[in-house]
Amino acid sequence: MPTIRKGFVTVGSRQVHYRTAGSGPPVLVLHDSPRSSVLHIPLLEAFSDRFTAIAIDTPGYGNSDPLPAEPRPEIPDFGDALADTIEAFGVARCPVYSFHTSSKITLDFASKHPHRVAVAIMDGLSIPTGGPDEVYIANYMAPFVVYDHGGHLAEQWSKVLDFHRWFPWYAKTAKTRSQADRRDMDFTHGYAMDLFMAGANWTSAYSAAMRYNPLPPIPRLKARTIFTARSSDVLFQFLDKIPQPLPAGATIEKLGPEREPWEAWIRAKFEEFADFKGAAAFTPPDPLKGADPRRLIAGYVAAGAGQILVRRTGAGGKRPIVFLHDVPGGTRVAAGLLHALALDRPVYALELPGCGESSALPEPSAAAYVATIAAAMRNLGLKDCGLVAEYLATPLAVQLAQENPDLVHTLALDGAMLADAATRGRLALAYCPDLTPRRDGGHLHTCWHMLRDREIHWPWYDGARAAARVIEPEIGGQRLQTMLVDILKQPAHAGDAVQAALSVDGARRLAGLRQPILTTSVERDPRHQWASLARETAPRTTVVARARDNAERAMSFLRFFDGN
Numbered sequence: 001m002p003t004i005r006k007g008f009v010t011v012g013s014r015q016v017h018y019r020t021a022g023s024g025p026p027v028l029v030l031h032d033s034p035r036s037s038v039l040h041i042p043l044l045e046a047f048s049d050r051f052t053a054i055a056i057d058t059p060g061y062g063n064s065d066p067l068p069a070e071p072r073p074e075i076p077d078f079g080d081a082l083a084d085t086i087e088a089f090g091v092a093r094c095p096v097y098s099f100h101t102s103s104k105i106t107l108d109f110a111s112k113h114p115h116r117v118a119v120a121i122m123d124g125l126s127i128p129t130g131g132p133d134e135v136y137i138a139n140y141m142a143p144f145v146v147y148d149h150g151g152h153l154a155e156q157w158s159k160v161l162d163f164h165r166w167f168p169w170y171a172k173t174a175k176t177r178s179q180a181d182r183r184d185m186d187f188t189h190g191y192a193m194d195l196f197m198a199g200a201n202w203t204s205a206y207s208a209a210m211r212y213n214p215l216p217p218i219p220r221l222k223a224r225t226i227f228t229a230r231s232s233d234v235l236f237q238f239l240d241k242i243p244q245p246l247p248a249g250a251t252i253e254k255l256g257p258e259r260e261p262w263e264a265w266i267r268a269k270f271e272e273f274a275d276f277k278g279a280a281a282f283t284p285p286d287p288l289k290g291a292d293p294r295r296l297i298a299g300y301v302a303a304g305a306g307q308i309l310v311r312r313t314g315a316g317g318k319r320p321i322v323f324l325h326d327v328p329g330g331t332r333v334a335a336g337l338l339h340a341l342a343l344d345r346p347v348y349a350l351e352l353p354g355c356g357e358s359s360a361l362p363e364p365s366a367a368a369y370v371a372t373i374a375a376a377m378r379n380l381g382l383k384d385c386g387l388v389a390e391y392l393a394t395p396l397a398v399q400l401a402q403e404n405p406d407l408v409h410t411l412a413l414d415g416a417m418l419a420d421a422a423t424r425g426r427l428a429l430a431y432c433p434d435l436t437p438r439r440d441g442g443h444l445h446t447c448w449h450m451l452r453d454r455e456i457h458w459p460w461y462d463g464a465r466a467a468a469r470v471i472e473p474e475i476g477g478q479r480l481q482t483m484l485v486d487i488l489k490q491p492a493h494a495g496d497a498v499q500a501a502l503s504v505d506g507a508r509r510l511a512g513l514r515q516p517i518l519t520t521s522v523e524r525d526p527r528h529q530w531a532s533l534a535r536e537t538a539p540r541t542t543v544v545a546r547a548r549d550n551a552e553r554a555m556s557f558l559r560f561f562d563g564n
Helices: 037-047 075-088 101-112 134-142 152-161 184-209 236-241 260-275 332-341 366-379 389-401 420-428 442-453 476-490 496-502 507-512 529-539 550-562
Strands: 005-011 013-020 026-030 052-056 095-098 118-122 225-230 252-257 296-301 306-313 321-325 346-350 383-388 408-414 517-521 541-545
Touching: 005 296, 013 037, 013 075, 013 296, 026 037, 026 101, 037 052, 037 184, 037 260, 037 550, 075 101, 075 184, 095 101, 095 184, 095 260, 101 118, 101 184, 152 184, 152 442, 184 476, 225 236, 225 260, 236 252, 252 260, 252 383, 296 332, 296 366, 306 332, 306 366, 321 332, 321 389, 332 346, 332 476, 332 550, 346 366, 366 389, 383 389, 383 550, 389 408, 389 496, 389 507, 408 550, 420 496, 442 476, 507 529, 517 529, 517 550, 529 541, 541 550
Parallel strands: 026 052, 026 095, 095 118, 118 225, 225 252, 321 346, 321 383, 383 408, 408 517, 517 541
Antiparallel strands: 005 013, 013 052, 296 306, 306 346
């Protein structure tokens, strides 16, 4: 099985996320809405033997930053964004395959930038008659609104199910009932995650495509263009509505319903038009190199057999900081703290294996986690760093510092977890619940309330009075939604880092550290109950009251790092 690699490319003030496989001349494949590049993983695998196959996330979808919301983006904006993305890759021109929504993006792109496209393949181009139906668009594009109480989870999950039961999904009648077989849970959950990643942006390119009239640009086409669709596609009918005569170099090719001949047909077009001479050694750029220090830039670093997502910000000559997030979770919610830490030095946040977009470990032991984090740091050229770790990541941070003293100069534990073996055993049984996707969407609610309750109790599942936390809980809906998405991208691995961390005897390892240590404390808060033990166990430990504000908390860490 070919390796799928992920990456980001910086396009002006935005970043575009993509997946790629193989080597050789680049070919680009584009998804429909509200999907992401996940949709085209089978094509990446199929074409990786001859090409560098690249599937990008359309702006606002998957992990790509959206286009500016004002003025409302239209298809020409997405077409220009596609041209900018290809330029950012360093590609002069390449074949482009597009599907449904992205066919209109490619049409606009090819009509205005013919020198950038070797062949434009538009698979499924809708040509509605009578102009855009604003009532239809308004009903179809029901907004994605996140509620603090979590009610949107049921609303959006039902929408995903209904997308594949009726067309249009909001018209639930016998006449509009789909005749297709019910999708399996892997597909349904993947579709939901794409919708959840897009969130409020899910309507941007989708509604723009519904408003876009494809007829005017067709006569202006100068690039080699192919309009196609499979006979099983609901958009197949529109091939007969494409205006004739077509410009030179544009053709219509109707395909049968079977997948294998369709895939072979795309391959043949790529073989015909890809640049096997000038672009055969194509390598995507690394966004982490030469990144704007004022921005939080995402990229990937190889570590072990997989990739680790890295978010980088800041610059300066002071010792760099590496940040490890709480688990289960991800790095996106830490953006405010990362910027505050980057006052006068570079900061690197590593998404732990199995979390968010970082590759899961085949054997997720504590030793494997520590080895992977160390490999990521070395591959980033980092050493002698200040290390900041949150809560359940702190045992892994302590083991990392003990086994790799050249990497970790100073250690800040934001809530050291130093439980004894019996407590860790109990936590290991219950701390991360089963998040296997379910037809009723129950896994969404289980994850949501785990995240919400851990701000209110510790451990989160303990409703006893003694487990009540004393902090001001951070339970805003958007924060919880961000963490939920990062966890449920890999539901089968949500508990991997938790189990690894709980296998570490943090107190014993802390006692063996040579580095200066800081730990935060919140008086009477059960999640911070080990602050005194940390100071007793490791005499070089400094305990400070945990500031709620990101800037104040970051400053306490920076003062400690600078003083040691």
